[in-house]
Amino acid sequence: MARRRPLRPEEEELWKAVARTAKPMHAPVFRPKGPEVPAEFPASPVVAHDPPRIAPFRLGEKPAVPRPQTAPIAGGVQMDAKAFGKLTRGKLAPEARIDLHGMTLAEAHPELIRFILNAHSTGLRLVLVITGKGKPGTDFGPMPRRTGIIRQQVPHWLRQPPCGQAILQVTEAHLRHGGSGALYVYLRRSR
Known part of the structure; x- marks a missing residue:
C-alpha cells in the first residue's frame, strides 16, 4: 500500500473548501477520536446502538412485563x-x-x-x-427411546x-x- 504524501498548501486549501460543502450520505455509526480526524469536519452526532436498558426495579414491585405461566398447546387463544x-x-x-x-x-x-x-x-x-x-430411563438401545x-x-x-x-x-x-x-x-x- 502506497504512503500518502503530505498535501501542498494549494491542495490543502482546496481540500478545506470541498470539506466545508460536503454533506454526509449516511449518519455515521461511530466517530473516531484522535489525530486522524481532520479538524475542518464538523462534529456529527454519534449514533449509538445501545441495548435497551432495563428499568430499575425496587423490592416489592411487580415486573414491568408479566411472564406467562402457561402457553396454549396449539394455535392461539380460542376462548374468552x-x-x-x-x-x-x-x-x-x-x-x-x-x-x-x-x-x-x-x-x-x-x-x-x-x-x-x-x-x-x-x-x-x-x-x-x-x-x-x-420417566427418564436408561437407554441402551441403538435407537433413542x-x-x-x-x-x-x-x-x-x-x-x-x-x-x-x-x-x-x-x-x-x-x-x-x-x-x-x-x-x-x-x-x-x-x-
Whole structure:
C-alpha cells in the first residue's frame, strides 16, 4: 500500500473548501477520536446502538412485563381472554379429571375419547387430563427411546375427530393442577 504524501498548501486549501460543502450520505455509526480526524469536519452526532436498558426495579414491585405461566398447546387463544387468564393462573377449578398414568397407548386413547365426549355431553366446560411427565430411563438401545409417549400423543388425539369438535382450547395446566404433566381441556358449550 502506497504512503500518502503530505498535501501542498494549494491542495490543502482546496481540500478545506470541498470539506466545508460536503454533506454526509449516511449518519455515521461511530466517530473516531484522535489525530486522524481532520479538524475542518464538523462534529456529527454519534449514533449509538445501545441495548435497551432495563428499568430499575425496587423490592416489592411487580415486573414491568408479566411472564406467562402457561402457553396454549396449539394455535392461539380460542376462548374468552378473561377466562383464559383465570385458567392460566390456576383460578378455575377443573370440573372433572382423568388420570392416564400407567396406561398403554391402546388403553389411554379410547379412555380419553370416552371421557371427553361424556364430559361434553353432560355440559362440563373445564376438564383436566393428567398425562404425567414420563420417566427418564436408561437407554441402551441403538435407537433413542422416547419418554412420556402418552404426554406427547394426547394433544394430537384431542385435535383429531371425534374429540376435536368438542374442544375449544387445550393448554398446559397450572402448577397446582399438575403443571407440565397435565393439560386443561376447555370444552365448547353443548348444543
